[in-house]
Amino acid sequence: MYEEFDPGQLVILAVALDEDVDAVRQWAREEPPVPLTYPVLIDRDHLLAELYDIVNVPTTIWIDEEGRIVRPRSIAPADDTFKDFTQIDSSIHNDALRAWVREGTLPLDDTEVRSRLHTPSADAQRARAERRLGMHLVRSGHRDAGERHLTTALELAPGDWAIHRGSMPVRGKDPFGQDFMDFYEVWEAAGRPDYES
Amino acid sequence: MSPASTPQRATIVDGDRVTMVAPIGAPDAETLHLSPEDLTRATGWSLRPEGLCRGDVCFPVRDRAAIVHDDAISLRGVADVLGRPLAYEPEPPVAVLGEAPQTVGASLASGRAPNFALPDLDGGTIELDDYAGRKRMLFAWSSW
Numbered sequence: 001m002y003e004e005f006d007p008g009q010l011v012i013l014a015v016a017l018d019e020d021v022d023a024v025r026q027w028a029r030e031e032p033p034v035p036l037t038y039p040v041l042i043d044r045d046h047l048l049a050e051l052y053d054i055v056n057v058p059t060t061i062w063i064d065e066e067g068r069i070v071r072p073r074s075i076a077p078a079d080d081t082f083k084d085f086t087q088i089d090s091s092i093h094n095d096a097l098r099a100w101v102r103e104g105t106l107p108l109d110d111t112e113v114r115s116r117l118h119t120p121s122a123d124a125q126r127a128r129a130e131r132r133l134g135m136h137l138v139r140s141g142h143r144d145a146g147e148r149h150l151t152t153a154l155e156l157a158p159g160d161w162a163i164h165r166g167s168m169p170v171r172g173k174d175p176f177g178q179d180f181m182d183f184y185e186v187w188e189a190a191g192r193p194d195y196e197s
Numbered sequence: 198m199s200p201a202s203t204p205q206r207a208t209i210v211d212g213d214r215v216t217m218v219a220p221i222g223a224p225d226a227e228t229l230h231l232s233p234e235d236l237t238r239a240t241g242w243s244l245r246p247e248g249l250c251r252g253d254v255c256f257p258v259r260d261r262a263a264i265v266h267d268d269a270i271s272l273r274g275v276a277d278v279l280g281r282p283l284a285y286e287p288e289p290p291v292a293v294l295g296e297a298p299q300t301v302g303a304s305l306a307s308g309r310a311p312n313f314a315l316p317d318l319d320g321g322t323i324e325l326d327d328y329a330g331r332k333r334m335l336f337a338w339s340s341w
Contacts, residue, residue, distance in 0.1 A: 008331075009332065010331075010332045010333070010334060011328045011331050011332070011333045011334070012333075012334045012336050013323070013325070013328075013333060013334070013335050013336065014336045014338060015315060015335060015336065015337050015338070016338055016339055016340065017337055017338070017339045018339050018340050018341070020340070021318070023340040024318070024340055025318055026340075027340040028318065034336055039317050039323045040317060040318050041315040041316065041317050041323055042315065042316050042317070042318070043315050043337075045213075047212065047213060047313060047315070048313060048315070048335070048337060049337070050295070050296055050301065051301070051304070051311045051313055052305070052311075052335070052337075053301060053305065054337050057337050057338045057339045058336060058337065058338045059335075059336075059337040060334050060335060060336055060337070061310070061334070061335040061337075062332075062333075062334050063310040063325070063332070063333040063334070063335070064332055065329075065330050065331060065332060067309050067310050067326075067329060068308050068309060068310070069305070069308055069309070069310050072305070073337075076336075097334070100332070101332060113308065114306070114308075117302075117305040117306055117308070118302065118305070119298050119299065119301065119302025119303075119305075119306075120298050120301055120302065121298060122282070122298050124298070125281075125282045125295050125296060125297065125298050125301070126282040126284070126295065128282075128295055128296075129282045129283065129284035129293045129294070129295030130284040130293075132210065132284065132293045132295070133210075133284035133285070133286060133291060133292075133293040134284075136208070136210065136291055136293070137286060137291060140289075140291075142286075142289065145286050145288070149284060149286065152284075162339075165341055166339060166341055168341060169341055175341040176341075
């Protein structure tokens with residue numbers, strides 16, 4: 001995916017919201033999310049998530065030559081492997097991307113762009129701070145305190161996959177197994193919040 | 198060596214800034230206190246007669262006694278004035294100052310993509326603005 005574009009037309013910055021450089025390196029090597037001609041960045045502290053109000057992956061944000069956001073954060077699966085779960089047709093994003101890169105066709109008008117640029121809730125922002133604190137504490141050997149703050153983060157942001165699923169490895173849970181399915185069912189029952197495509 | 202003679206160090210995290218400070222007094226369950234100099238060092242904010250200020254921006258402080266006493270400034274008091282979330286653990290003292298919802302919202306509402314600097318896999322640092330003048334797609338992903 002995305003191999004049809006050259007860096008002259010489109011620069012893709014792949015940002016991994018990940019703790020572990022080695023895991024990112026391995027993933028990038030074995031299953032690169034984007035062609036490796038592009039920089040792969042590590043965002044251990046989820047700074048990008050806070051700047052752009054990202055709550056899940058894979059998420060894309062499109063930025064034009066002048067630095068304007070032309071497509072705010074949206075879920076962008078590379079293909080339809082998980083379409084039953086995502087309920088998103090990947091070709092919609094990818095066809096629009098092609099049209100924007102090749103012809104400059106904007107994917108959304110100004111009103112749609114504005115309506116998708118949200119102010120996060122106070123709880124969402126608190127959750128991000130609690131997550132960051134929790135991870136800092138776990139990393140520095142204070143596991144119990146860290147897990148308390150991660151739990152607070154989960155409670156404050158029930159729809160934030162970057163917090164829930166992202167912290168599963170550290171909390172000893174499997175982001176690809178039953179723990180994730182349990183979270184997914186609760187999230188789906190809540191009406192699939194915050195899942196724009 | 199008794200605990201009282203071991204100088205305590207508190208970690209204050211604010212965006213990409215991580216600062217160690219010596220808290221004034223014992224951190225309690227709600228907050229830690231720090232000197233005016235350490236507040237500025239850790240966050241860039243200063244307590245002045247006109248309020249809590251950074252550069253040209255000042256937030257008025259209506260209840261000064263609530264945030265400062267004998268030159269000891271409450272970090273939570275500062276966070277409250279700034280409308281920013283504070284995630285705080287007293288033991289060991291670590292505090293994370295998050296962004297105010299309005300700050301994130303206003304930044305995005307401007308329609309301009311905020312810059313960032315992040316490490317790449319080779320130990321270098323890449324900024325969004327390194328690619329100004331080109332179409333860019335941020336692709337946030339993960340191994341989880």
